[in-house]
Amino acid sequence: MNDTQGSRISKLMAERSLCSRREADAYIERGLVFVNGERITQLGTRAMPDAVITLAAEARATQARQVTILLHKPMSYVSGQAEDGHQPASSLISAKTQAAGSTQRFQLAHMKGLAPAGRLDIDSTGLLVLTQDGRVARQLIGDDSTVEKEYLVRVEGPLDSHDLALLNHGLELDGKQLRPAQVRWANEDQLCFVLKEGRKRQIRRMCELVGLRVTGLKRVRIGRVRLGDLSLGQWRFLRENERF
Structure with a gap:
């Protein structure tokens, strides 16, 4: 361990999906985290990226519940x-x-x-x-996160092939380019959106940009x-x- 080199242990634990950073801090305070076999109790402690980090049995049992x-x-x-x-x-x-x-x-x-x-x-x-x-x-x-979210979106208004292509890739919100999406017709009045991000009211705002009005929106899948x-x-x- 080193106070000045490496990354905070809570950050490393979150990056490795051992727990969230907040949970990591709670486990550290309770003495339930070991780095290279040494028990860690001090918040803010740093370790090198290749450090071996493990959770005590009590912490693993908490996660299981x-x-x-x-x-x-x-x-x-x-x-x-x-x-x-x-x-x-x-x-x-x-x-x-x-x-x-x-x-x-x-x-x-x-x-x-x-x-x-x-x-x-x-x-x-x-x-x-x-x-x-x-x-x-x-x-x-x-x-x-790259987990897909799938939505069925009921819309009103005309949509040509150019605007459909823009929905898939080419729009920006709040001055920031949107990640590529998968957008297709699900039936005559519903679009299927598959996104890998979740900006505020993203689908409704995307549709507004191409002249569509959303009249119904239902999320039907997250990942698998x-x-x-x-x-x-x-x-x-x-x-x-x-x-x-």
């Missing part, structure tokens, strides 16, 4: 904290709204530290991920996880064999 929830969010609910009189999506999560078929039952402990891993606008529906696991959050919304037949307002746990 963390849950990730998939919610079919209705309109009029906000993704995060309550705002402007609208309820947060997490308020929908209860034993009564859990979809049938899971062997794992809802407990109040599952709500502790549960946070949305990404946004879904108040006037949009579909798949919203909420998680206690910083590793999942970083995978889905970290700056270097699909909304499937999850009913509106219901939720389920991410299964052990599922990966984003």
Whole structure:
């Protein structure tokens, strides 16, 4: 270890998907992190990039208990904290709204530290991920995330081949070029968008730039996880064999 060289251990742990940086700091304070076999308890400690970092059994057990929830969010609910009189999506999560078929039952402990891993606008529906696991959050919304998000978007207005090409690549928002997208017609009045980023109200603003008006937006997939037949307002746990 070195106080001046290398990177902060919490940063290295997040980069290696061991946990989030916030979780790393909590584990370090509790003495649950080992670097090259040495227990670390001082926040801000640095290590070289090739350092061997491991978590104590207690920390691994804590991670094993963390849950990730998939919610079919209705309109009029906000993704995060309550705002402007609208309820947060997490308020929908209860034993009564859990979809049938899971062997794992809802407990109040599952709500502790549960946070949305990404946004879904108040006037949009579909798949919203909420998680206690910083590793999942970083995978889905970290700056270097490449996880695909798929949407069905009902639109009004004409769309020629040139504007469709612009939706796929060539638009910018707030002075910043958008990453390439995959946009195609799903049927006569719905477009299918596949994005690898999540700028604020991105799809609606993209459509406005080419003269389209969005009348409905539903997220149907995040990575390899699909909304499937999850009913509106219901939720389920991410299964052990599922990966984003």
